[in-house]
Amino acid sequence: MAGGVARFWREIPQRYNIIGNKCGSCERVFFPPREACPHCRRKSLGKMEDIKLSGKGEIITYTIIHVGPEAFKEQVPYPVAIIKLEEGPQITAQIVDCNIDEVKIGMKVENTFRRIQEDGYTGAIYYGYKFKPVKE
Amino acid sequence: MxxxxxxxxxxxxxxxxxxxxxxxxxxxxxxxxxxxxxxxxxxxxxxxxxxxxxxxxxxxxxxxxxxxxxxxxxxxxxxxxxxxxxxxxxxxxxxxxxxxxxxxxxxxxxxxxxxxxxxxxxxxxxxxxxxxxxxxxxxxxxxxxxxxxxxxxxxxxxxxxxxxxxxxxxxATINHTLSFTTDTPDFWRRAERKYPSHGGRFTGTPAYFKHIISCATNLMQKVDTKPEDYDYAIFHQPNGKFPVSVAKKLGFTYDQIKQGLIVPYIGNTYSGASLVGLASVLDVAKPGERVFLTSYGSGAGSDGFDITITDKITExxxxxxxxxxxxxxxxxxxxxxxxxxxxxxxxxx
Known part of the structure; x- marks a missing residue:
C-alpha cells in the first residue's frame, strides 16, 4: 500500500468508523475530515468537531471495474460507487454482497467492515469500509 | 453467580x-x-x-x-x-x-x-x-x-x-459454567502449516463424545438439573450427526436441540459453531426459558453453561x-x- 503502515494507521478512525468532522460555524459535515471549513475559512479554525457518521447513504453514481489494480484483480468485475451519506458528504467505495447487475442509482446502502488490501502474504493487512445494500 | x-x-x-x-x-x-x-x-x-x-x-x-x-x-x-x-x-x-x-x-x-x-x-x-x-x-x-x-x-x-x-x-443469566479438559490429540494444526490434520475416527468417542458427555454430566450434577429441565440445548457441531448423537446419549430430545443446530445449513464455523447456535436460540428465546450449552475444542476440552433467559430479553x-x-x-x-x-x-x- 502506498505510504505503508504508518499512513494506514493514521487513517484508522476514518477507515474503520467513518469519522468525519463538522464545522462549528456553518455546521457543514466533511469526510474525510478537514483542518478548516472551505466556506468559513478562518472562522472555522478551532471549531472543527469530529463526528462519527452513520455509514448509511444512497448511491449517486457507480461504475463497474473490469480491469482492477493489482490488489483488486481477483475481485473483478466489481462495482465502485459514489455514495451520498445521510449527513451530506459523498464517499467513494466498493459495493459488495450483491450481484453487479443489482447495483442501481438511488440504491440504499450501508457500510460493512472488510479487508481492503494487504502487502502480500507477509505484509500488513489493511481493513476498512465497503458498502452493501440495505436489507428491507 | x-x-x-x-x-x-x-x-x-x-x-x-x-x-x-x-x-x-x-x-x-x-x-x-x-x-x-x-x-x-x-x-x-x-x-x-x-x-x-x-x-x-x-x-x-x-x-x-x-x-x-x-x-x-x-x-x-x-x-x-x-x-x-x-x-x-x-x-x-x-x-x-x-x-x-x-x-x-x-x-x-x-x-x-x-x-x-x-x-x-x-x-x-x-x-x-x-x-x-x-x-x-x-x-x-x-x-x-x-x-x-x-x-x-x-x-x-x-x-x-x-x-x-x-x-x-x-x-440471559449465566447461572454456572465449568470445563472438562484433557490432553487428547484428535485434531491439530502445527505451527506455520496452512491446513489442520486429524485422527479420523479418533475424533469421535475418546474426543468429542468423552469431553462433551463428561462436561455436560458434571454441569448438571453441579447445578442439580436434568435434561428435561431445559428448553434448549446446544452442543458443538462439527457435523450434523455428532450433536444429535451426543444429545441423545445425554437424554436430550431433538426438539431441544433443533433451534441451535445450524451446521446442516452453514457447516462447521469452528470457534463460532456452538455460539452461533446460542445466538440462534437467543433470537427466539422467551423469559424464563433455560438453555444448556456445551462446546468442544479439539486437543481437547469442553466448556459447559447453564443459562436462564430473563425478562430483559423482551427489551x-x-x-x-x-x-x-x-x-x-x-x-x-x-x-x-x-x-x-x-x-x-x-x-x-
Whole structure:
C-alpha cells in the first residue's frame, strides 16, 4: 500500500468508523475530515468537531471495474460507487454482497467492515469500509 | 453467580455457500451419500475480503446495535479463533478499534480449536464477577481451513458470534459454567502449516463424545438439573450427526436441540459453531426459558453453561440486527473454482 503502515494507521478512525468532522460555524459535515471549513475559512479554525457518521447513504453514481489494480484483480468485475451519506458528504467505495447487475442509482446502502488490501502474504493487512445494500 | 450474564449478542454468517455435492463431484465422491453421512447440505464460504477480524467486527457491531451500551464501557475483549488473520498481531485490537472500545481495555486472542469462543465468555464472566470490568466482549469466529480433498472440506466454513457480558440489563443469566479438559490429540494444526490434520475416527468417542458427555454430566450434577429441565440445548457441531448423537446419549430430545443446530445449513464455523447456535436460540428465546450449552475444542476440552433467559430479553432490540435464520437464508451459491479462489487454494509465491 502506498505510504505503508504508518499512513494506514493514521487513517484508522476514518477507515474503520467513518469519522468525519463538522464545522462549528456553518455546521457543514466533511469526510474525510478537514483542518478548516472551505466556506468559513478562518472562522472555522478551532471549531472543527469530529463526528462519527452513520455509514448509511444512497448511491449517486457507480461504475463497474473490469480491469482492477493489482490488489483488486481477483475481485473483478466489481462495482465502485459514489455514495451520498445521510449527513451530506459523498464517499467513494466498493459495493459488495450483491450481484453487479443489482447495483442501481438511488440504491440504499450501508457500510460493512472488510479487508481492503494487504502487502502480500507477509505484509500488513489493511481493513476498512465497503458498502452493501440495505436489507428491507 | 446470579445476575451476571449476556447483556447483548450478535452473529455474522458470510453470504457465499457451496453445496456438499459440488465439492464431492470434484473429488469423485457421491454428494448425496456425503451429505447424508455428515448431516451437512452446504457450507458458508468467506468472500475474498472477509476473515476472522471482519466477521468478529460485524458480529460485535450487531451486538452493540441491539443494546444501548457505550462501547467505551467495554473493559475486555477476547476473540476465540483458530484462523486469526495474523500469527502475531491480535485480532482483538482490530475489533476493539472498529467498535470504538479502545484504548482503556484488556485484549487478548484465544485459541482452543473450536471452543476458544466459549473460553472467552468464561473469562469475561469471571472478570465481571470480580468487578474488574463493567462489560466484556467475547467473540468466537473462524474462517476455518481444510486441505483440498480432505473430509474436512465438506464442513469447514465461516461465521461467528459475539456476546457482551455484564451485570446490568442481563438478558440471559449465566447461572454456572465449568470445563472438562484433557490432553487428547484428535485434531491439530502445527505451527506455520496452512491446513489442520486429524485422527479420523479418533475424533469421535475418546474426543468429542468423552469431553462433551463428561462436561455436560458434571454441569448438571453441579447445578442439580436434568435434561428435561431445559428448553434448549446446544452442543458443538462439527457435523450434523455428532450433536444429535451426543444429545441423545445425554437424554436430550431433538426438539431441544433443533433451534441451535445450524451446521446442516452453514457447516462447521469452528470457534463460532456452538455460539452461533446460542445466538440462534437467543433470537427466539422467551423469559424464563433455560438453555444448556456445551462446546468442544479439539486437543481437547469442553466448556459447559447453564443459562436462564430473563425478562430483559423482551427489551433487547433484537430486530436491530439480522437473526441467524435471516443470514442462513441470505445466500449465493458458488462453484468449486470460485471456492478455490476465495479460500486461497490457488496459493503460490
Amino acid at each position: 446470579r445476575d451476571i450474564g449476556i447483556v447483548s449478542y450478535g452473529s455474522y454468517i458470510p453470504r457465499y455457500r457451496i453445496k456438499a455435492g459440488v465439492i464431492a463431484s470434484v473429488w469423485g465422491k457421491d454428494g448425496a451419500t456425503i451429505s447424508r453421512g455428515l448431516g451437512i447440505n452446504e457450507k458458508s464460504v468467506p468472500s475474498i475480503d472477509q476473515d476472522t477480524a471482519t466477521i468478529s467486527v460485524e458480529a460485535a457491531r450487531s451486538a452493540l446495535k441491539r443494546c444501548t451500551i457505550d462501547p467505551q464501557d467495554i473493559g475486555a475483549i477476547y476473540i476465540g479463533s483458530e484462523s486469526h488473520p495474523y500469527a502475531v498481531k491480535p485480532t482483538g485490537t482490530i475489533v476493539g478499534e472498529a467498535i470504538g472500545a479502545t484504548p482503556d481495555l484488556m485484549v487478548a486472542d484465544y485459541e482452543f480449536a473450536c471452543k476458544a469462543g466459549t473460553a472467552g465468555v468464561q473469562s469475561c464472566t469471571a472478570l465481571v464477577k470480580a468487578d474488574m470490568i463493567k462489560y466484556g466482549l467475547a467473540v468466537g469466529a473462524d474462517t476455518s481451513q481444510a486441505a483440498p480433498g480432505d473430509a474436512l472440506e465438506f464442513s469447514a466454513s465461516a461465521g461467528g458470534a459475539a456476546f457482551i457480558i455484564g451485570r446490568d440489563n442481563v438478558v 433487547l432490540a433484537r430486530d436491530n440486527a439480522p437473526t441467524v435464520a435471516q443470514m442462513v437464508e441470505d445466500k449465493e451459491y458458488i462453484d468449486y473454482g470460485t471456492y478455490a479462489k476465495l479460500t486461497d487454494l490457488l496459493y503460490w509465491e
